[in-house]
Amino acid sequence: MKKIHIILLVLVAAAIAVLISFLKTATTYDTVDTAISKPGKFVHLMARLDKGQPVEYDALKNPNYLSFTAIDTLGKSVKVIYHNPKPDNFEMSERLVLKGKYIDGYFDCNAIQTKCPSKYKDDMKAAEKNIQKSETMN
């Protein structure tokens, strides 16, 4: 066997090991119930903003504190605390991916991804609304 083949094997083995360890650190997408069932474990919570509940954010009091209620497709809800201002399109987003963990009665969120089924579709929706609006003004 050539030297180069040995090195090749070693490097490929290393790459495979890296990928396996990556899969081990991979987290999961969860609902409110399953997130609550594993407190302290980092998950991607799929939910949307419960617009019936208050959204608390006061940049003067604390710019790094946002709290709101998230509700998932099964209708379960949880209080979320996020240590940043509202993300873009927060109120409008049909779906939120909340990255964080459930601890002591609330979901402690590190990052929020505002999710539209398709950005393009949402732009279009807003635009269609604008067309309809501009017409009713006439």
Add this chain to the structure above:
Amino acid sequence: MDYIGEHRLPGQLGHFFIVLSLVASLVATFSYFKAARSKELSDAVYWKKLARISFITEAVSVIAIFAILFHIISNHLFEYKYAWQHSSRSLESKYLLACFWEGQEGSFLLWSFWHCMLGLVLVKTGKQWEAPVMTVVSFAQVCLATMIAGIYFFGERLGSNPFLLLRDSGVLDNAPAMHVNFDINQAVRPDYMTSIRDGNDLNPLLQNYWMVIHPPVLFMGFASTLIPFSFIVAGLWTKKFGEALKPALPWSLFSMAFLGVGIMMGAAWAYESLTFGGYWAWDPVENASLVPWLILVAGVHTLLIYKHSGHSLRSTYLFLFLSFIFILYSTFLTRSGILGEASVHAFTDLGMNAQLYLLLFVFTWLPAILIANSTNQKLVTAISGSVLLLASYFIPLPAIAFFTVLAGIGFFVYQIQTQIPTVTREESGSSREFWMFIGSLVFFLSAIVIISKTSLPVINKIFNLRLAAPEDEELAYNQIQVFIAIIIGLLTAITQYLKYKTTTGAAFWKKIWIPTTVAVIAASLILAFGNIDYEKHGPMFLGAIWLGVACAVYAIVANAAYIWLGMNGKLKLSGGSVAHVGFGMVLLGILISSSKKEILSHNTSGISIDFGNESKEKSGENLTLVKGMPMKMGKYDVTYISDSAHPKKQQWYYNIHFKSRTDDEEFTLKPNAFVNYKGNEGLMANPDSRHYWNHDVFTYVSALPNPEKNKDTSSFQTYKVKPGDSIFYSKGYIVLEKITTKDSIPFAAFQPGDKATVASLKIHSFNKTSYSAAPLLINQKGNLYGLADTITSEGLIVRIDAIAANEKELDIGVKESGSVLEYVTLKAYKFPFINVLWLGIIITAIGIIISMVRRIRLNRLKNES
């Protein structure tokens, strides 16, 4: 029905040219194919002539489509959906091109345009390679033409037509006012254009000069990877394996330069104008274009090995093949929507997704059929491909579709393995080619690791999983790639000092000891005084960063030295060394700027001292600035001075003044934000930064009060009070309950002697509610920082202006406003040595271009002799 105010001619011309380009590229593909296969010279000449005419017709059509679409956008012909959707009248003309490639259709068109240009160069310079290479290029043009065709084919729509009329697009379907009798079941009103006065506009975040220049360069990079790919397919097809690589080398270098610069322009854009907080976030879209580049770099290096030693011919073919296949894969990833949400878009979804998938299919299977060694093999390959395609069409299992493409790659690789001869002699461990090959391999495997991680949504689809990214996604990439940086840095440094075939120890050491010594000294100095102390992820990671920095410095010094030690200062011959110096700088810049990135807006001020539940608060990264009130941010006192509005748009500019407390450095940054722009709730921020040679100060707006409510003009009134005293304001009174002095508060690094004075205030409103407030005055090394407190519902801000010497009496400042205060919440970073990265990219590109020019010249000389 006749519609009033529509301009139909551009659209009709556009349709015509789309169809013409499709037909012309089909004819070109067929004729080039015939020309390449003709045994008779006269046949070949005939077919080649026809092919050239068709390809030039195709190129002219693409240019015409391009011009017509631009005409539609720049003349605001909103009867066309593309113009309506992507532009508006208020858009500055400099962004018109940005609208052009905002949409999928426009960007495909841009891609196709570059293929045409590169194809024309090949027609002129290709000689014996013209016919086989242009067969592949023309075929790629057929595929791209279908992407914008918008024609129906057995009931399935093929591509998306940029000349679609707004009224045909479905946008107006639910707007009653656009229909006859306000009934959406009736036809669209003949005079509907009178109501379409403006377009939907370009996404405000894309209204940026980077959006004008980044896509053309990136797509040039994408388009140019087709050429090396075409050469290796042509090489396998004509069985002139080695010869095909000669002209492929300058093309690969060209592609490497453009793709690399294109990717990093995207990074510069993200850094400068978007609010990602950096230039690279291992975002799938970024990774998807980085991976083909990494593989291309591996391919260029193995190609050089082949040229000088005869080794690595097969790996060169493999890498140049895969680099283009991964361009197509990245196109699929980024355009199919599979990255966006694992559950919404089906993998075998019909529509554009199916077409994007087919692109991958045809470019793996068709070349495999074309290059198969015998008619039998061609048949087996063709039948396997067809069966698998039918299977993935009729069985809706993503796994089948995925493995169909893998199988296609497998068939191609099988042909590479069986047809291309290999050198049996083993490379010497002291040879340059040995270590270059290791480097290429590391690059390639690093690319495979990155794309595997990025493909998590695809893996979810195939195995029906619900896996998500790890908790710290960036770390998951960085902790591996830092080791890649170490290996590559080291190999880049020493490999040039090795000779092809074999190197004698004495000659090697004689040259390399000087740069090694210099590099050791330089790296030690940087590590000793550079304060690279990134401890967030433990000492192992920091150690790896240090090692990486040392190797990057070694790569820079050794390659710079090689220009003199190895090339006697002849810059024309040292393209490789120049590129490697640049690449070393890129590594160094990445390692230092990322590990030393500093958040200035850390809420160390203690403004959130005690808010019950919120006291669990990690020190946040955002800081609120009330207009006119300086806040401490790193070494700066930062004040929100004023703001101004864009004359035409809902865009506000904020003047944020930075004043250093340690020297007389002073500057104003003007981050801006779109507020509630065109139905998008909330704000979209554009940052601003101050550039220094060794660092950047960077800030953007992260939250704003509702702008309409901002009408505060009042100012602070100062009152001298002792505990128990009251201050009246318009809606009640304030009582100073007590004064406390603390020698530590959370998140503020207090030194002995520093102290904080807290005034406990009770605010009694006339409406019988009461509030507490606790403004602070911090005395740090004799400098005073006041931290005001706010009672929002009363529109009241209280602060400590001064403390009497005996600490028994305070000057309390009270500011009242009828409405919500003017404030802005910011995030601010300091990025050190980011310029090393940008400069490194420029130098790398220059180095690659130097070698490209040299290789073109060498090829030309060889052809003449």
